[in-house]
Amino acid sequence: MEQMQQFLEWIEESDNIVFFGGAGVSTESGIPDFRSVDGLYNQEYDYPPETILSHSFYLKNEPEFYRFYRKKMLCLDAKPNAAHRMLAKLEEAGKLKAVITQNIDGLHQAAGSKEVLELHGSVHRNYCQRCQKLFDARYILNSEGCPTCDACGGDVKPDVVLYEEGLDDYTMRKSIQYIANADILIIGGTSLAVYPAAGLIDYYRGNKLVLINTSTTPMDSRANLRIEGKIGEVLSQIKL
Numbered sequence: 001m002e003q004m005q006q007f008l009e010w011i012e013e014s015d016n017i018v019f020f021g022g023a024g025v026s027t028e029s030g031i032p033d034f035r036s037v038d039g040l041y042n043q044e045y046d047y048p049p050e051t052i053l054s055h056s057f058y059l060k061n062e063p064e065f066y067r068f069y070r071k072k073m074l075c076l077d078a079k080p081n082a083a084h085r086m087l088a089k090l091e092e093a094g095k096l097k098a099v100i101t102q103n104i105d106g107l108h109q110a111a112g113s114k115e116v117l118e119l120h121g122s123v124h125r126n127y128c129q130r131c132q133k134l135f136d137a138r139y140i141l142n143s144e145g146c147p148t149c150d151a152c153g154g155d156v157k158p159d160v161v162l163y164e165e166g167l168d169d170y171t172m173r174k175s176i177q178y179i180a181n182a183d184i185l186i187i188g189g190t191s192l193a194v195y196p197a198a199g200l201i202d203y204y205r206g207n208k209l210v211l212i213n214t215s216t217t218p219m220d221s222r223a224n225l226r227i228e229g230k231i232g233e234v235l236s237q238i239k240l
């Protein structure tokens with residue numbers, strides 16, 4: 001395949017690659033995304049996932065929020081797949097500068113990636129809203145109803161950016177910096193439908209924008225190379 005050949009050549013020549021990804025990066029680890037056929041949008045729930053994972057829903061209906069969150073967002077036994085592992089290897093080889101992710105599952109770090117910018121936070125950090133005590137994800141999984149702090153009794157909230165909440169300024173600025181200075185920008189496993197994250201594509205100034213996805217996205221025409229396929233399978237073809 002011609003695109004694949006071109007992609008592999010670009011990767012071989014570059015030492016300034018930046019990766020920007022979404023839920024599709026973790027589907028090969030068994031974590032469902034939102035918009036694929038097997039995604040959470042197509043499963044039976046009283047509300048769409050973006051409603052349940054919104055700030056106003058959390059305030060109004062905390063027990064239901066946590067029921068969904070524990071069942072669908074806390075996939076704590078999932079392991080990094082070939083995509084996570086290759087991105088970590090590219091960084092170790094000095095070729096990749098950063099992974100910018102919309103995922104909250106921590107699988108890039110589990111694979112060994114060091115510079116990971118988590119635009120939407122992480123299920124692995126949970127803070128007491130009263131005394132700021134930090135809890136791990138198992139604490140939330142093993143709690144019932146609304147999790148509370150074992151030290152002061154305050155509400156414990158995941159450090160995850162809910163819909164209607166703002167993104168962390170520092171993470172956003174750092175992501176823009178990496179993308180603006182990147183030689184190659186690989187965007188993979190994201191529908192590019194969730195803003196402001198999807199708008200990051202606008203900061204790329206180069207001519208090696210690679211989009212890897214199993215289906216089309218609204219930004220396909222912006223890509224210099226579009227590779228249709230599973231991201232783990234595509235990235236495993238890179239030889240280091």
Ligand code: NAD
Nearest residue numbers: 022023024033034035102103104105189190191214230231
């Ligand atoms: P999305 O569900 O909107 O889109 C996923 C995209 O990935 C789709 O375009 C789909 O075609 C593609 N895809 C699925 N499997 C793929 C694969 N193996 N290889 C290549 N492409 C594949 O996800 P999004 O764009 O990240 O936006 C949804 C929001 O949901 C994000 O904000 C994210 O934080 C959150 N989310 C995170 C997780 C997670 O942490 N693993 C899981 C579900 C949702």
